[in-house]
Amino acid sequence: MNDTTPPRAARRKAATHTIHDVAALAGVSSITVSRYFNSPEKVSAAVRERLREIVERIGYVPSQVAGGLASGRGRVVCAVMQNIASATFADLVKGMTDELQASGLQLLLANAQYSQALEENAIRTFVGWHPRALILTRDDHSPAAEAMLAALDIPVVEAWGYVEERPFHQVGFPHAQTGAELARHFLEQGATRVRFVLPQISEDFRASQRAQGYADAMRAAGLAADVQRADVDDDFEAGARTIAALAGCAREDRPQAIIFANDNMAAGAILHAPDCGLQLPRDCALAGFGDAPISVRLKPALTTLRPARYEIGQMAARTVLRMLAATADGQADTEPMLCRERLPCELIVRDSSRLWLG
Amino acid sequence: MNDTTPPRAARRKAATHTIHDVAALAGVSSITVSRYFNSPEKVSAAVRERLREIVERIGYVPSQVAGGLASGRGRVVCAVMQNIASATFADLVKGMTDELQASGLQLLLANAQYSQALEENAIRTFVGWHPRALILTRDDHSPAAEAMLAALDIPVVEAWGYVEERPFHQVGFPHAQTGAELARHFLEQGATRVRFVLPQISEDFRASQRAQGYADAMRAAGLAADVQRADVDDDFEAGARTIAALAGCAREDRPQAIIFANDNMAAGAILHAPDCGLQLPRDCALAGFGDAPISVRLKPALTTLRPARYEIGQMAARTVLRMLAATADGQADTEPMLCRERLPCELIVRDSSRLWLG
DNA sequence: TTGTAGGCGTTATCAC
């Protein structure tokens, strides 16, 4: 009477089919079923057909969770966005998912709202998922985050911006340079007084980077930089107020051109200008950033910068895939080559930026 | 000489710390570490402090993958969007992530681009992740998808729309009714000729539902429904063309009011009207859908419907949490109560819809 | 409060 412990209560009745169910039905071992999914060519055609039928019939789907644990390589890529609800990041996300999906990789998203602390939290959470790669959308992380990234040993892509010296893959464009480009666009037309207007709550450090680029370009031309910050939260309202304030200024004191940190502010200005008795671009030239769909429809049509949002997301994903393929090819010892993909942010010149020098 | 098989090669050197590493360092068993994370109150304060220090020092993060497998309840909620890059779905996603994150649940996203087939694929993929719940954004699924949903045995929420008879939780608003509401808004002003304009590629069946609601309301008033479909892809351009076509019509033949399927089309119409010699709303009243940020700034300001996008996402997530809490409370036998959350889609009346009856 | 034993569903390794 071997009084071994009574059979423990079954932990859980598998509410779902397992690889073993399929194996039993097909009269093969479970490893064969595993092979059927991961390298079908190693399974005989006969067995393959039998399995296909059974899998279809009972609706078996392999567990990503169990597979990820067993193989040590889950099918997950994590990305930390700065503002999930913005058009910019929505396009990035679409580019990434479109590209990753084809490779059977699942994108896990987090939202950091332009906060380093939230980004750090998100990264910490993601570490628990053992992602194959990480996509970030800023280049200045908290020290703790940098430490985690250094310890991670997976591809890390910094997308949206582009910085030469970073130790991670870069996919995007240099924001400061685009700010400078807009400044030069006006300087070349002979402007001497150009203003840059930031949103009130500019958590978006990219906008500040563009402002910085503008300021440098102005100083390089021997002119004063004039960066202002909006005093209302709503971007459209901020633009409207900016233009309204102009109406109260003598022409000699007004900026000849204004660069808004985004198209919404510029649109607010353009739509409100007639109410202030101002005619654009005669009374003030304008430019924005982002190429919102409406910008080309405004009167005057808005000069702006068009970042390749979707393409940046797509390329970030491709970079991930390339790095994964590389490490899979046993290039373990190869030096960890860094991808630097510089994507376009095109200057779209329209009527709003034509300078009228009085 | 017990020639048992030579010790198999270790499968993989754990590149990452495990619960056992922490346990060894702390001089406790691994289950204690597990408890430290899952129910800290069951661990003595002394041990707790020791573990806290060690976890912090080595940067240990529990594996969601292993935990999910072992417990049978992963921390994943899956959602299938119809167009990740649109403002509508971006807001939904933000509402969901904001709410889920607090509960430590991770949102997995897929994009179905208004396609039943892609939605089915996404659901199939998600099944492999053993999600705790599923959030969908349409109510007409493929038969195969319906079958999977029926077999899933997890909470399923259909968000964005709202349909009484569905067997899944509903969070949203009835689209047809909002279409009818806009129609009545014009009918009550005495309009007899009201048109509804759909986008060219109206994969968005919601827009069609709103058109249907409009058509029913018109017929109920004894009037003819006049649903047109745009002939260009770009919504702004479609709106512009719609209004341009009006200019060539005799006043008696023109609709007195136009309902556009979205604010972008309406904005295109408003921005282009002056070029056609039309004055709005005198020559034609207008309404849109979605309450885009720009709509209130247009001249005339656009009458539109304001769906509670963020709130719908948030409420969908809350519904998930409520259902999970309920099943956790051992209410296994309780009948599977269905949540029906009807969220507002408010009519925002502005100048564009004021009817001028000639 | 803490520990032991065993298993979650899959894949890596080795043997035939």
Place this chain on the structure above:
DNA sequence: GTGATAACGCCTACAA
């Protein structure tokens, strides 16, 4: 081409 066996890292059940 196929299979037996032992992990993967954690958690549930039960015992102390």
